Amino acid sequence: MKASSSRSITAPPARLGVGFIGSGFNARFHMQAFRAVRDADVLGVFSPNRKNAASAASYARALDVGEARPHASITDLVADPAIDAIWLTGPNHARIENVEEIVQAIESGKGTLRGIACEKPLARNVAEAKRVRDLVNRVGLAHGYLENQVFAPQVETGRALLWARGAATTGRPYLARAAEEHSGPHMPWFWRGELQGGGVLNDMMCHSALVVRHLLTKPGAPASSVRPVRVTAHIASLKWSQPSYAKRLTKQFGKDVNYAKAPAEDFASTTIEFETDDGLTVFGEASTSWSFVGAGLRLSAELLGPEYSMAWNTLDSGLKLFFSREVRGKEGEDLVEKQNAEIGQMPVVANEAAAYGYEAEDRHFVRAFLGKEAPKLTFDDGLDVVRILMTAYQSAEQGKTLPFPPKGLEKFVPAVARGEWKPTRAKGDALQELR
Numbered sequence: 001m002k003a004s005s006s007r008s009i010t011a012p013p014a015r016l017g018v019g020f021i022g023s024g025f026n027a028r029f030h031m032q033a034f035r036a037v038r039d040a041d042v043l044g045v046f047s048p049n050r051k052n053a054a055s056a057a058s059y060a061r062a063l064d065v066g067e068a069r070p071h072a073s074i075t076d077l078v079a080d081p082a083i084d085a086i087w088l089t090g091p092n093h094a095r096i097e098n099v100e101e102i103v104q105a106i107e108s109g110k111g112t113l114r115g116i117a118c119e120k121p122l123a124r125n126v127a128e129a130k131r132v133r134d135l136v137n138r139v140g141l142a143h144g145y146l147e148n149q150v151f152a153p154q155v156e157t158g159r160a161l162l163w164a165r166g167a168a169t170t171g172r173p174y175l176a177r178a179a180e181e182h183s184g185p186h187m188p189w190f191w192r193g194e195l196q197g198g199g200v201l202n203d204m205m206c207h208s209a210l211v212v213r214h215l216l217t218k219p220g221a222p223a224s225s226v227r228p229v230r231v232t233a234h235i236a237s238l239k240w241s242q243p244s245y246a247k248r249l250t251k252q253f254g255k256d257v258n259y260a261k262a263p264a265e266d267f268a269s270t271t272i273e274f275e276t277d278d279g280l281t282v283f284g285e286a287s288t289s290w291s292f293v294g295a296g297l298r299l300s301a302e303l304l305g306p307e308y309s310m311a312w313n314t315l316d317s318g319l320k321l322f323f324s325r326e327v328r329g330k331e332g333e334d335l336v337e338k339q340n341a342e343i344g345q346m347p348v349v350a351n352e353a354a355a356y357g358y359e360a361e362d363r364h365f366v367r368a369f370l371g372k373e374a375p376k377l378t379f380d381d382g383l384d385v386v387r388i389l390m391t392a393y394q395s396a397e398q399g400k401t402l403p404f405p406p407k408g409l410e411k412f413v414p415a416v417a418r419g420e421w422k423p424t425r426a427k428g429d430a431l432q433e434l435r
Helices: 024-036 050-063 074-079 091-107 126-138 153-170 200-214 243-253 356-367 378-397
Strands: 014-021 041-046 085-088 114-120 142-146 176-180 226-236 269-277 281-289 300-304 307-312 319-323 345-349 424-427 430-434
Touching: 014 024, 014 074, 014 356, 024 050, 024 356, 041 074, 074 091, 085 091, 091 114, 091 126, 091 243, 114 356, 126 142, 126 378, 142 356, 142 378, 153 200, 153 281, 153 307, 176 200, 200 226, 200 269, 200 281, 200 300, 200 378, 200 424, 243 281, 269 378, 300 345
Parallel strands: 014 041, 014 085, 085 114, 114 142, 176 281
Antiparallel strands: 176 300, 226 269, 269 281, 300 307, 319 345, 424 430
């Protein structure tokens, strides 16, 4: 992966002081992961909701990952001399505004930083992703793209072993598959195409599209050695635009989440054809869903070659619990993320921050910002992912395979994000629009 340039501001500190922009579910997952990071302390949190910022800071202190305190603004966070790097985990629609304030604070001399790490996706479309990258490059900050699944221990171990043992003796892998599936996001803005930038394709295909390319890339080789050349994609609203489920969403998240009038896709599949440096054609298949019904979040991946294969499924955990009908308790996510049940036989992911890759990811980027290693993923990689996602939306809208990159990609905004998409469903032999 490509490394960014960084401005030398001072000698690297012994420990990295980390400030969070964002106080929600994702920020707290990262905070859990910092329990396994040696050389960093979580010292600050900004949220436009001061109560949420205080709650998240209290959570970090309770985890003993640093003496975090809430900050009144992003500028205040950057100006804090204890903060060396920012973890940007806020909503997609606030991304440019957040980065602009970071850059303004640095350019006005209010503070300095060693780096910024941004949660996936980098932005809602290509134009916004380029703006984010260019802003950060303008002030010479080192940058890291937070994509946890490529750091998941099973993914990294399986990839390394298959390439070392299988590919070395029988030929490179030629097919990778990855999927992320659950029953839907936690917060209202995820469901709103105009805020999030789309539906499940934008929210979660960013994981799967990068994972398949990562698996097909030889360890140590640049991502450019496996180049996307054609993309075929499909999107659909399989569940949440059905009248009864659309009403349920509105009841849970408020009138602004109205899938009877403004739905987003809850299912997406993409096939990416790659060309390798040695002239071979290989394929990545990625699938994502908010309409999955199972024990909870399911991450899965496969890598196949001439005489070998690997398979990963987070619900194939080493721990399972059984609760009879007589067991009563509150709904929760204490067994697995996006948990759907509290009785029956249930898998338990004992340390989700480790299993999903957050621990290894955060450990790596802390070391990168301390100058101990080059970042494996930068905003350039995040921009590449957004280009693939927008090509997938174009393919789905046009109903055909597209060359990569297609025409008009730099200015393209998905119909879902414009509020103009109408899902279809099979009815008899015809496809009928859902009204």
